[in-house]
Amino acid sequence: MIIGAPREVKEDEYRVAMVPAGVRQLTLAGHELLVQTGAGKGSGIPDSEYESEGARIVETAEEAWSAQMVVKVKEPVETEYKYFREDLLLYTFLHLAAAPILARKLMETGVIAIGYETVQEPDGLLPILAPMSEVAGRMAVQAGAKYLEKEHGGRGILLGGVPGVSPGKVAILGAGVVGSNAARIAVGLGARTMVLDTDLRKLRRMEEIYGGRVETLISNPHNILAAVSEADLLIGAVLVAGAKAPWLVTRDMLKEMKSESVIVDVSVDQGGCVETSRPTSHSAPTFVVDSVTHYCVSNMPGAVPRTSTFALASATFPGIFQFAEKGIDKTIQENYDIRHGVNVADGNIAHPRVSGSLGLPCKFPEKWN
Numbered sequence: 512m513i514i515g516a517p518r519e520v521k522e523d524e525y526r527v528a529m530v531p532a533g534v535r536q537l538t539l540a541g542h543e544l545l546v547q548t549g550a551g552k553g554s555g556i557p558d559s560e561y562e563s564e565g566a567r568i569v570e571t572a573e574e575a576w577s578a579q580m581v582v583k584v585k586e587p588v589e590t591e592y593k594y595f596r597e598d599l600l601l602y603t604f605l606h607l608a609a610a611p612i613l614a615r616k617l618m619e620t621g622v623i624a625i626g627y628e629t630v631q632e633p634d635g636l637l638p639i640l641a642p643m644s645e646v647a648g649r650m651a652v653q654a655g656a657k658y659l660e661k662e663h664g665g666r667g668i669l670l671g672g673v674p675g676v677s678p679g680k681v682a683i684l685g686a687g688v689v690g691s692n693a694a695r696i697a698v699g700l701g702a703r704t705m706v707l708d709t710d711l712r713k714l715r716r717m718e719e720i721y722g723g724r725v726e727t728l729i730s731n732p733h734n735i736l737a738a739v740s741e742a743d744l745l746i747g748a749v750l751v752a753g754a755k756a757p758w759l760v761t762r763d764m765l766k767e768m769k770s771e772s773v774i775v776d777v778s779v780d781q782g783g784c785v786e787t788s789r790p791t792s793h794s795a796p797t798f799v800v801d802s803v804t805h806y807c808v809s810n811m812p813g814a815v816p817r818t819s820t821f822a823l824a825s826a827t828f829p830g831i832f833q834f835a836e837k838g839i840d841k842t843i844q845e846n847y848d849i850r851h852g853v854n855v856a857d858g859n860i861a862h863p864r865v866s867g868s869l870g871l872p873c874k875f876p877e878k879w880n
C-alpha cells in the first residue's frame with residue numbers, strides 16, 4: 512500500500528501523523544511512504560530521519576495526498592478538500608459533529624473517512640483519543656493557571672496558594688480521561704479540586720485515588736451551577752464519542768462566575784460544553800465574555816508536539832499497519848475498534864452519533880458487517 516503523510520496546515524498545528532519508526536516497519540513490510548517535506552519539522556523530526564528509514568520525501572501536499580491511504584493529525588481544512596477522491600482512505604481526527612461542511616465534502620467525494628476520536632474498543636475505551644486527552648487534561652490546568660495571573664487578565668490567583676492563604680478552586684466537568692488527568696495536575700498543585708460526572712463508577716475511582724483531596728459530585732444542573740459559582744478555574748472535559756458535546760454551562764450561568772475567573776473548554780473540538788465557547792488557536796487562545804476568560808484552543812496537544820506526536824503515533828500505528836497489510840475491507844470487517852471509527856463511507860455518514868449530531872441519515876456499508 513502507498514501511504515501519504517502530508518504536512519499539517521491547520522493554524523498552530525505542529526504534530527505529524529507518522530514517525531520514523533513507523534516508516535521503517537512499513538517499508539520493511541514492502542509498503543511505500545510518501546512524507547511531505549517539512550511534515551515533521553514542528554515535532555523535531557527532520558526529513559533526513561524519514562528518508563533514512565525508507566520514506567520518499569515529496570515536495571507538495573498534492574503528492575502526499577495522491578497515496579491510497581492518507582494519515583493526518585487534524586481534520587482537513589478547506590484548502591485540502593480538493594484532494595478528496597473516491598478511492599481515498601483518510602485516517603485522522605475528524606470531529607464531524609462540529610464540522611458539517613467537512614462532513615458533506617467527504618460524502619460528496621466518496622472518501623472513506625475514519626475518525627481517530629471514534630475508534631472504540633468493546634468496553635467503550637477510545638484508544639487513539641486517550642493519549643491526546645491525557646495531554647489536553649494535563650495542559651488544561653497549566654493553561655488555566657497561566658490565565659489566572661493578573662498579567663493575563665485573571666484574578667491574580669495562585670492555584671496552590673501558600674501557607675496562610677487559601678488555594679484556588681478548580682471545578683472539572685467530566686471524570687473521563689481529560690477530567691482525571693486535569694484532576695491529577697490540579698491536586699498536584701495543591702488546588703481545591705471538584706470533579707462532576709454522571710457516572711458514579713468514575714467518581715468512586717476518583718475518590719479511591721485521591722480520597723478527601725478531590726470533592727466528587729453527581730453532575731446535574733444544581734451541582735453544576737454551584738461549581739460554576741465557586742470556581743476560579745472551570746475545565747470542560749465532557750465527551751460523547753462522535754456526538755456534539757452538550758451545553759452544561761449556559762450563558763446565564765456564566766453570570767454567576769467570579770469576575771476574572773477562567774474557563775478552559777477542552778470539549779471545544781466537539782462543539783464545547785460551555786454555551787459561550789468557540790474555537791481559538793494557540794496564537795490567539797483566549798477571549799472574554801462577561802468578565803470570564805475563555806481558553807478554547809481546539810488542538811491543545813499541538814502546543815507540545817514532540818510529546819503528542821509520539822504518543823499519537825503509538826496509538827494509531829497498529830491500525831495503519833493492519834490497513835497496509837490486509838487492505839481496507841478486511842481490516843474493517845475484522846477489527847472491531849476500527850469498524851466503530853468509520854465516520855463516512857460510500858457517500859453516507861456511517862456512525863450513528865455523528866449522523867445524529869448532523870441530522871443526517873446513517874448508513875453503514877453492508878459489505879463490512
